[in-house]
Amino acid sequence: MHDLPILVNITVALVAAFAGGIVARLLKLPPMVGYLLGGVAIGPFTPGYTGNADTIRQLAEMGIAFLMFGVGLHFSLHDLWVVRRIAFPGALLQLLILAPLVILVTTLWGWSFPSALIVGLAVPIATSTVVMLRNLMDQGLLNTSQGKAVIGWLVLEDLITVLILVLVPTLSSHSSGPIWQTISLALLKAAAFAAIMLIAGTRLIPALLRRLSLTASREIFIVAIVLVALGTAIAASAFFGVSLALGAFLAGAVINETTLSQQVESEILPFRETFTVLFFVSIGMLVNPLHLIGHLPEIAILAVIVIVGKYLLTLIMGIVLKWPERTTLVLAAGRGQIGEFAFILGETGVAVGLLAEEQYSILLAGAIVSIIVNPFVFRTLPATQYVLRKMPALLSRMQQQPQQQEVSGATYHDHVVIVGFGRVGEHIIKVLGQLQVPRLVVDLNVQRINTLNQKQIPTLYGDVANSDILAHAQVDKARAVVVTIPDETAAEIAIMNVRRISSEVPVIVRATTQEGLHRLFARGATAVIQPELEGGLEIVSRTLSALDFPREQIDEYTDCVRNDLYDTSKLTPEEQHALEQIAVRRPR
Structure with a gap:
């Protein structure tokens, strides 16, 4: 077993994630919570088997690449443009208001400014897409006007997150030269890579995948998709010095504009789900439960800012900016959590030395609390709407912008x-x-x-x-x-x-x-x-009809076969009787 370290660690990590996911579902919690707790269970801070953190973390890098590739596959500027009057002011105002608040609070805890900045950026713009989409689906809201507003806001947050991931390494103490020069160079490299992907990538990658789809080899097509996702991510990092996340995101965005996007998504799904789970497990392995016990006040404050702060701020913005009532309430309920992008941003901060693992654990704990609470917040939507309608002054202000009509x-x-x-x-x-x-x-x-x-x-x-x-x-x-x-x-x-x-x-x-x-x-x-069996039965029926056997007896026989669940291995008494009636009326 010691000669197969990668295989052993993958197996152990998936077993921990599976067990945690099952427990989470039984408790009606998002599976992500179970995966994180599974990582805690095999981490170095808990008794029992300890997974190899370095090996699992490298596998988690693939999870980040596949996760961002999937985000790119769903990226739509059209969705963003449709709800621009809500998404742009909403996302930017939350960033401008909540980021300074979180930075102020965390610096009062004695954190350095770079550490406070990482967490300050994660709270306003790192809403979990996975949790948000699941809650919208469970409430039947995803393809409503409110759901479209949420999706558009998430698209804008994806763009902001990708930009932040480009800039975070420039804040590292390892960066040489003036900060403005480092940031400018990073943005220039990112822009150059994006230009190449949008100009050359949009021509080469779709053409390659279309040609491979005609080879009638599913294996080759799947290998090509994985190669595009991981190869683009690695090329972005190796040749342009930008994050794996940006490379994978742009690769997905390029494919999203083609007719192959649905096929690519279905083929890449098992890889994305598996390695994303390993990413969550690797995150959980960084958490020291004993350390968290000593920082419960900080975790509670951070969770309150995320759950209550984002909720109230979104509600206030909806009133001030005259958003539709129902849209405002759905946005407020959905935004009271942070998830995978906060984990990616925090892990990037740890990797470049801007965030200590103990500080990252506090961010993770606050995120987990918000993810657990968020489904319950969604369930309060009818009660919140009822209370709001008792306040005509606020309600009339929100209804000045007409609500899109939809099926209720x-x-x-x-x-x-x-x-x-x-x-x-x-x-x-x-x-x-x-x-x-x-x-x-x-x-x-x-x-x-x-x-x-x-x-x-x-x-x-x-x-x-x-x-x-x-x-x-x-x-x-x-x-x-x-x-x-x-x-x-x-x-x-x-x-x-x-x-x-x-x-x-x-x-x-x-x-x-x-x-x-x-x-x-x-x-x-x-x-x-069963279409195949039904088709076989229809062939028998048409054959007997062509031989001029009576239609009524043929129908009686086929009905008997259907009642026997198409089991033709033996004749039931009813089927035997029907065939005898057909034989009696054999045409002369």
Whole structure:
């Protein structure tokens, strides 16, 4: 075992993350919290097995690269431009107000100015995208006007964070020359690299991936994607002296503008998720629980600034700047936390000697507290809105800017919920539309959601296997639920989630295997369709019809096979009887 240090450390880190993630989900906390605590468990400050921090940290660098590559894949200047009147003043004002406040507080604790500056920058602009998106999906808000405002704000924060990651190394004591010269040189290098990526990269990388996609080799295509993500990040660091994060971010942003972005995202997802988990574990390994016990007041103050300070400041800005009421409340609730970008920024500060590991632990602890509390803050949205409506002076000021009209969950009734917008789902949507049956589509593909929105078809963005999105679809008021996704595991979970809400609504599900038929029925499906087996049954039916056997008896036989879950290995008495009736009426 000692000859395989990398393999051992990857395995141990993933086991710790898995255990922590399971516990976190059971406690209804974000899995990120479990990953961080898993890192604490195998860190050098707790008893038991200690992972090799250097090895795991190097693996975590890959996690940062894949994480930023994924951010780039979702980066959209259009999303930012649509909500520019909210995102630009909101993000900049929070930075200008909260950063000096955090710097003042941390310097009163005796921290150096560079250390205080790192934390001061992390608090206003390092909102966790992972936590934010999950909360929006769980509340059914992601593809609403409020959700779009949040996404646009996150896009702007991504840009600011990338810029800060470029500038942080210039503040290091290892930097030579005047600070303005160092900063100017860093910005010049970053601009040069960005120019090369936007001019040459937009031509070469998409062309390469398109050509490789035609080779019919999935392995080569996946290797190319990983190479683009990691190779660009390493090239950015080696030749331009900028961070791995910037290189990976720009590589993702370049691919995002192509038609291959969805395919690239699906292929890179396992790598991104795995190495991002290792990144969170490596962060947790830096935390010394005993040290944190001695700094509980600092952790509490930092958590209050993040949770309460960001919430109140966003609320005040919404009133002063006349943002829509609901948008303001959603922004305020979502912004009361910090996450992965704070970790990346803090780790960069530790790497260049600007932030001590003990100080980083305090930032991590405050972030974890904010992540744990944030879902509960989201759940107070109805109560907060009720209280605000008791204050007509404030409410009238916020409503001076018109709210975008959208479908409300309260309007869902006698509708059909369609889970998945593939070829099967698209056909059902068209048929129901022609019959004027109300439809609501639930999907996890942003491009498909946007396509449906352009056609004025109601949608909800979310993962039916991992969130409460079906509750927002109000399946208890639906006439039927149709699950068209090919993933049988996700379909099983979707059925269970539907049955928790309603035991009566018909659920029609697509299966991909014979075994899946039985599992899906066992979970509570009303009808399960296996396209391949159904196609085989239709071939039998058409063959018998071509031989002039009577249609009524043919239909009786095929119905018996369906009732037996397409099991053709043996004949049931009903199937035997149907075949005998067909034989009796054999054409002469």
